[in-house]
Amino acid sequence: MNKNTKFLATAVTAAAVASAIAVPSASADTSKFTDVSDRYADAVNFLWANNITQGVSADKFGTASDVKRADAAVFLAKLMGLEPGGVYEPSGFTDVPKSAKWAVDALKEHGIVSGKSATKFGANEQLTRGEAAAIIVRAAKLQVDMDKTSTKFTDVNKRFAPYVQALVDEKIANGKTDKMFGTSMPVTRGELAMLLNNGNAKFGYLDLLVMHMNDHHAYLDNFPYIANVVQDLRATHKNSLLLHGGDVFSGDLYWNKYKGQADVVMMNYLGFDAVTFGNHEFDEGGTPDGHAALRNYILGAQFPVLGANLDFKDDAKLKSLYKGGIAENAGGGEIYDGNIVMMDGQKVGMFGLTTEDTVNISSPADVDVLSYITRAKETVAALEAQGVDKIIAITHVGVDEAAPSGSDQTLAKMVPGIDVIVGGHTHTALKEPITITHESGDKTLIVQAGQYGDYVGKLDVKFNPKGEIYWNHGELIKIDPKTMTADPQAAAVLAPFKAGKEELKKESIGVTTDVDLNGARDSNAEGTSSVRHNETNLGNLIADAMLSKAKTLPGMEEATVVAMQNGGGIRTSIEAGDITVGSIAQVLPFGNPLAIVKSNGKEVKEALERSVRGALIAEGKGLKEDGGFLHVGGMKFTYDSTKESGKRVIDVLVKEGDKYVPLEDDKTVYIATNSFTARGGDDYDVFERASAEGRVSDPGFSDTQNLIEYLQSLGKEISPKIEGRIIDVSLETQQNGYKVPAEEPAGK
Numbered sequence: 001m002n003k004n005t006k007f008l009a010t011a012v013t014a015a016a017v018a019s020a021i022a023v024p025s026a027s028a029d030t031s032k033f034t035d036v037s038d039r040y041a042d043a044v045n046f047l048w049a050n051n052i053t054q055g056v057s058a059d060k061f062g063t064a065s066d067v068k069r070a071d072a073a074v075f076l077a078k079l080m081g082l083e084p085g086g087v088y089e090p091s092g093f094t095d096v097p098k099s100a101k102w103a104v105d106a107l108k109e110h111g112i113v114s115g116k117s118a119t120k121f122g123a124n125e126q127l128t129r130g131e132a133a134a135i136i137v138r139a140a141k142l143q144v145d146m147d148k149t150s151t152k153f154t155d156v157n158k159r160f161a162p163y164v165q166a167l168v169d170e171k172i173a174n175g176k177t178d179k180m181f182g183t184s185m186p187v188t189r190g191e192l193a194m195l196l197n198n199g200n201a202k203f204g205y206l207d208l209l210v211m212h213m214n215d216h217h218a219y220l221d222n223f224p225y226i227a228n229v230v231q232d233l234r235a236t237h238k239n240s241l242l243l244h245g246g247d248v249f250s251g252d253l254y255w256n257k258y259k260g261q262a263d264v265v266m267m268n269y270l271g272f273d274a275v276t277f278g279n280h281e282f283d284e285g286g287t288p289d290g291h292a293a294l295r296n297y298i299l300g301a302q303f304p305v306l307g308a309n310l311d312f313k314d315d316a317k318l319k320s321l322y323k324g325g326i327a328e329n330a331g332g333g334e335i336y337d338g339n340i341v342m343m344d345g346q347k348v349g350m351f352g353l354t355t356e357d358t359v360n361i362s363s364p365a366d367v368d369v370l371s372y373i374t375r376a377k378e379t380v381a382a383l384e385a386q387g388v389d390k391i392i393a394i395t396h397v398g399v400d401e402a403a404p405s406g407s408d409q410t411l412a413k414m415v416p417g418i419d420v421i422v423g424g425h426t427h428t429a430l431k432e433p434i435t436i437t438h439e440s441g442d443k444t445l446i447v448q449a450g451q452y453g454d455y456v457g458k459l460d461v462k463f464n465p466k467g468e469i470y471w472n473h474g475e476l477i478k479i480d481p482k483t484m485t486a487d488p489q490a491a492a493v494l495a496p497f498k499a500g501k502e503e504l505k506k507e508s509i510g511v512t513t514d515v516d517l518n519g520a521r522d523s524n525a526e527g528t529s530s531v532r533h534n535e536t537n538l539g540n541l542i543a544d545a546m547l548s549k550a551k552t553l554p555g556m557e558e559a560t561v562v563a564m565q566n567g568g569g570i571r572t573s574i575e576a577g578d579i580t581v582g583s584i585a586q587v588l589p590f591g592n593p594l595a596i597v598k599s600n601g602k603e604v605k606e607a608l609e610r611s612v613r614g615a616l617i618a619e620g621k622g623l624k625e626d627g628g629f630l631h632v633g634g635m636k637f638t639y640d641s642t643k644e645s646g647k648r649v650i651d652v653l654v655k656e657g658d659k660y661v662p663l664e665d666d667k668t669v670y671i672a673t674n675s676f677t678a679r680g681g682d683d684y685d686v687f688e689r690a691s692a693e694g695r696v697s698d699p700g701f702s703d704t705q706n707l708i709e710y711l712q713s714l715g716k717e718i719s720p721k722i723e724g725r726i727i728d729v730s731l732e733t734q735q736n737g738y739k740v741p742a743e744e745p746a747g748k
Helices: 038-049 069-079 098-109 129-140 161-169 189-198 223-236 253-258 261-270 292-300 372-385 408-414 488-506 537-551 581-587 601-611 685-692 703-713
Strands: 008-010 206-213 240-244 274-276 326-328 338-343 346-354 391-396 420-422 434-437 443-447 455-463 469-478 508-513 561-566 577-580 594-600 630-633 635-639 649-656 659-662 668-674 726-728
Touching: 038 189, 038 469, 069 098, 069 129, 069 189, 129 161, 129 189, 206 223, 206 346, 206 420, 223 240, 223 261, 223 455, 223 488, 240 346, 240 391, 253 261, 253 488, 253 581, 261 292, 261 488, 274 346, 274 391, 326 372, 338 372, 346 372, 372 391, 372 408, 391 408, 408 420, 408 434, 408 443, 420 455, 443 455, 443 469, 488 581, 508 581, 508 703, 537 561, 537 594, 537 630, 537 668, 537 703, 561 601, 577 581, 581 703, 594 601, 594 685, 601 630, 601 635, 601 649, 601 668, 601 685, 630 635
Parallel strands: 008 469, 206 240, 240 274, 326 338, 346 391, 391 420, 420 443, 561 668, 635 726
Antiparallel strands: 206 455, 338 346, 434 443, 455 469, 508 577, 561 630, 594 668, 635 649, 649 659
16 A cells, blocks of 8 residues: 655654654644635645645635635545546536636536536636535535525525535534525635535545553553543544553552552543553563463453554463454453544554563563564554554554664554554653655654653644545643643542552661662663663662672672673662662562572673663764663673674673672673573573573572662661763763773773
């Protein structure tokens, strides 16, 4: 299917992925005309965008000018999709200019217009409002009561009464006043534009609002404010969808307390139309309870959960909910590949995709993750076979084109037929859509709305009868509880869950910190501090907690032991002050127990090369974020981010007693890490090999409990700092602000 079209857009190209700025993009929906007021702007732009008119001159639409009957015929014929090059039965009218003859012939053939006489169309005469009503009703094939002889308008005779009433009933037209339609008055070009725009759905055009979220990770406190935004948008848009790009689970304390049940209640209240699976929805697949929390979430959902590249048939908890295939107007409690809904008589199809990396970064257990490209092609074909030409992919794949596990941009380039991709996974706040052009000419819009319910995405798209997007405007609405009003009913629904969260949050561990414990992100690649590309004091504490616990195990006291914590497993910061159980649970929400890998110096270096393999930020600002970036304990190392990936690590030192010594390749080293990383998560092939060879043990200590106990062992007050454990020698000042002391060379 080729959907190449004019495609007016407020969009950026793939080469200009936007920063996290929650401001609307500058509108590009305006035509070139200077004589169009706000009243007529949408209607004139509709005609202009669809090549229905080019105005009376280069910069004038002629809004206030009367419409000639010949010009009106051209407008209407083009609106109907009739082509100037078509072959039509000659109308027999001798007064029609050559430029309009095709349109008059076509409309006459379709029984939409008639002449003033057998040979005269009245081409240069003014079209009246009554005549306009009649031809629009016929062209749109509106239901008409031909027995109607009068309306509320006193100037409408029985000839035009059926047509005027039909337009009023469809909310396409109003009168000049409450009592006067202006039947015999000439139609201006502006008025005709409004009539045609108001009735465009009857000609196969569709105006659609796509509201979207992703990666809210159980952060629900913004939901009462989001509810008001969603309700306001629905009130002003006839056709709307509310979609979610996945990662509902794992994050805020609502997850720790309620395991997705608070989320599904709030999502039901907001009225989501469809949701896809994020990788974190599968975090508990490896626990004794398996996917019980996910099953309960789906059973409670009043919306379909879509996963076209996921196969649940072998999962004991989920196989009974898995229907697969394409549903129509699906309800909640079940899993499908896709769903079709009707809007203004038009089919809109949706389907879900989840990152193939789920097998590395979560625990899908018996759920098979299939090729997202292959399944997207198959699902688009299945939707098209059912007559769907407006297709939305709801994805948890990520927007970064260079990602080895795939991306929305790759999806758009490799799979024609997708009009909109509502994305997630990379927590990217796209201030305006990315536009991708497929080699077939199809164009795809990609949107994503950050994280944690900080934004609601708003994408207005307008489709023509061929299923092509001819106009779009996307923006992010910042959710700011300080300036916004919460929906009282939504707040009341959340209240009991919030009370439980607050109780958990308050429980102190008996330790205070004089400084913030930094778990911040640099999702927009600005080169600032992030747990996913540089050392942080919080990352050091977590690694040291694992190291401390490992050292208590039999036979480990005198061994060489190092610790490694993946940055992707550190989910938030802890503010200065009292440290609570709740704040620890927020930082480490995944419940990954301690694991020990029996390794050697060569493998440690291999792991560190994987840790710093990330792409580079422009202008020499160091590495971009990577969830597999490792924080370390019992060791320190230097690397050069400007070198080829895989050849960046320079010096690696491990702690022996009170000293750091160079790490030898054949040195036996025990690595304390979390069970996720130890089994090869985040593409740590070196650890996956170790696991396959039986070199991974699971002492089973909770990561949150390890951290709590370690912090308590440091005393009642702590003030941890950056220590220079991880140094990028290409940076004079590290991304976290640390400068290597002149008297202490990096890593020595």
